[in-house]
Amino acid sequence: MAEKSGKAFDFKLFRRLITYTNPYRLTFYFVGFSAILLAILSIVNPYLLRETIDRTIIPKDGELLIYFICLMLGVLFLDVITQFLFIYFANWLGQEVIRDIRVKLFKHMLGFKKQYYDQSAVGRLVTRAVSDIETIASIFSQGLFMIISDLLKMLAILCYMLYQSWQLALLVFVVLPLVVYATRIFQQKMKVAFEEVRTQVSNLNSFVQERITGMKIVQLFTREEIEYSNFKAINEKHKKGWIKTVWYNSIFFPIAEMSSSITIGLIVWFGGLKAAQGDEITLGLVIAFIQLSQILFRPLRQIADKFNTLQMGMVAANRVFAILDTDSKIENNGVQLLEKIKGKITFDEVRFSYIENEEVLKGISFNVEAGETVAIVGATGAGKSTIINLLSRFYEIDSGVISIDDVDVKTIELKSLRSHIAVVLQDVFLFADTIFNNITLNNEEILEEQVYQAAKEIGIHDFIMSLPDGYHYNVKERGAMLSSGQRQLISFLRAYVTNPGILVLDEATSSIDSHSEQLIQNATNKITKGRTSIVIAHRLATIKKADKIIVMDQGKIVEQGNHNELLQIENGYYRNLYEVQFADATE
Incomplete structure (x- = not known):
């Protein structure tokens, strides 16, 4: 079981995970470049909006207005294309990485000692190999690159705000620490909460898998009511784990929303007074700052949600790597190859x-x-x-x-x-395959003729041929047919x-x-x-x-x-x- 920790982020684990992107360096760099381009584009439209208001709407210059509208449409189109490429290749990279990890994990598990499987619940191993690895993909598709993109956007916006008006920027900076602090606390709490959620998901999977496999025993010994009660108890723990995450979300997001509204109010109040007095702060700048503050606080609110996704992925990665780090293999140091044995x-x-x-x-x-x-x-x-x-x-x-x-x-x-x-x-x-594949275990060196001949020699060919489809009869899971x-x-x-x-x-x-x-x-x-x-x-x-x-x-x-x-x-x-x-x- 992964060690529970209040640490918001495990950089050692993260560096290990990033090594799996090495075969896809070009895609990795392209996604990173797309994040930088999106950050730049995030301040272009507010700038164009300011220029449009101050240079065309107030002076009532219709021709220049059309020019700026065309510019804004062009920037919007570029932003949409960049967003598409960014999202597509971030998800593509995530799927490539988890494919490689899943293959490596399964190969590693194939070599485990039988003793490892004696002591490990099948449901937990299935959770690690399937759902946990799928969660890792979200690190790349919805977590890491999205967070980097949002951080770059925020940095670009803050720098642009300072450049345009330090007075209006200061109003934003007064509220910003409150949101940053709330985000930090939120991340730490969600780290622990999601570890609990993954533990309960694993327990739930293990319980359901075992009861379905052993359903005959459950029904033979009339254990339905007892197992139902046990399931309700486990399901209740699973629900409580998720409720804890909902509780933290319910606190954080209203705080973030309130902070954004307060910031806009301060900008309208202070900027409006200055603009009315004919100061260097113009109406276009005030509206641009309102838009910039919304763009700033939107990723700040979302970054916590994306950090949740990143945390879940990191918790899942920690559990998967725990299996990859498990040294439970029979030492295969032998060099002798047996061509044929007598059998002593x-x-x-x-x-x-x-x-x-x-x-x-x-x-x-x-x-x-x-x-x-x-x-x-x-x-x-x-x-x-x-x-x-x-x-x-x-x-x-x-x-x-x-x-x-x-x-x-x-x-x-x-x-x-x-x-x-x-x-x-x-x-x-x-x-759950054909009789032929269950006999050969998909060994291509064993031909159908050899199987037929062997079946005749030990006297079971007629029995197999009496089944529908003969050797190609599907016996279903565990040979239930x-x-x-x-x-x-x-x-x-x-x-x-x-x-x-x-x-x-x-x-x-x-x-x-x-x-x-x-x-x-x-x-x-x-x-x-x-x-x-x-x-x-x-x-x-x-x-x-x-x-x-x-x-x-x-x-x-x-x-x-x-x-x-x-x-x-x-x-x-x-x-x-x-x-x-x-x-x-x-x-």
């Missing part, structure tokens, strides 16, 4: 903990020979799934060595390592087409319906044949056929051997487990 796996005194000083694996050692099928059994929390996560280097071990074909996995390039390991999980994740057994079959095929050297089945057969059970068993036999396989399963048939069974309890290996050997151990852990859990299946 060795764990040597491996220790691991998700939370420091709370070991999940307590110095385990075992060997899996190339081509062997090894089953890992044990109670929930024994460390079975942790082993396969460590094999693919989703987490870093605390100590010990994990090797494949006698090569330490830390010395293997990460992509090369994972390309030789295929995993079939119990909770199958399918994207398929049963759990059908999703599992797709995941088996996804693993099989990659032709992995090592196959991992993590409880892959625990949620299979009876109709799919035979297909799954045939697929399992086919894809495990001739390759190293690690199976975490409860089904008796799978475990009995394993070349070796590793029995785990509380992070330690308590027994190893094949099915028959382990059954011979008196009061053995596996034997007791077999008798309790698998006796009915045997009968």
Whole structure:
């Protein structure tokens, strides 16, 4: 979470953000030049208005009046064109910058450890990657350049006022500090308020995303009323965050409006008296000063609003950069590339903990020979799934060595390592896409013919072809159009087409319906044949056929051997487990 601060502006954060405009320097400079031109144009029309009144209207010179009107129209046209180019390219620059940041952020998140996602709410990450980055664009489109343009306009107007009449300018300067001070306080208060708003938006997104994803559980356990109450409470906090910003706006803008009106009144009073006395202050100058003061106070009022936009963008940038600065990557210092592997796996005194000083694996050692099928059994929390996560280097071990074909996995390039390991999980994740794309994961090297052939080999081609559109059937979000057994079959095929050297089945057969059970068993036999396989399963048939069974309890290996050997151990852990859990299946 971004640190809350009353600081009105974080220049260090701003400088970092500006570096993303480097590839678009020409556009950046053009927008800056447009801001300068708009500042100059802001004093040209009041000057022409003064000249028109003093030199044409009062002397009643009709020909010269037409000339000045044409000049004013020309300046107005130039101002409109400059405004158009300024606004368009400021927005264009903002979109280019956020595109680059979003791509960089997503690439960065792709390399995070699994542990990062274990500890981070999905809704918050979605907020950072989508709405927060979109808010950053407003820094360029409605914040930074607009503020610079307004400041330049104000500076040009103040200088011009002093040049034309120091007396009338002094009247403006008397009121100006009040507005400047109010603007400063307003900026500081809005900084804190918008940080609170972004926090509540993130909480709201996270809550809604989780409840929609888990709606089945909410309805099954009749939690609708409770979740509704929780949502109302979160929504109330979100509303209060916004109300705070509305409160500050409600105070500031009337003060700014009142200051502008007081200034105009002073100019009319003092300037009118001087003009009536035939002093150097003319009627045209008084009217020009009225227009100049309005132009001066308008950006001063708006600059606070634009600063709100800038603040929101800066808060969003701070949150996005916090993720970009997160060092949660698996160190990919390996240089070895595995062309082909035999599949020998060795764990040597491996220790691991998700939370420091709370070991999940307590110095385990075992060997899996190339081509062997090894089953890992044990109670929930024994460390079975942790082993396969460590094999693919989703987490870093605390100590010990994990090797494949006698090569330490830390010395293997990460992509090369994972390309030789295929995993079939119990909770199958399918994207909202076609079956074919879910199998190949858009890998262009895998051809349709290869997928068809692989599906026929493991016996699920007919099942896929029975679906509407066959391999091009869209399974919708998370594979909602398929049963759990059908999703599992797709995941088996996804693993099989990659032709992995090592196959991992993590409880892959625990949620299979009876109709799919035979297909799954045939697929399992086919894809495990001739390759190293690690199976975490409860089904008796799978475990009995394993070349070796590793029995785990509380992070330690308590027994190893094949099915028959382990059954011979008196009061053995596996034997007791077999008798309790698998006796009915045997009968």
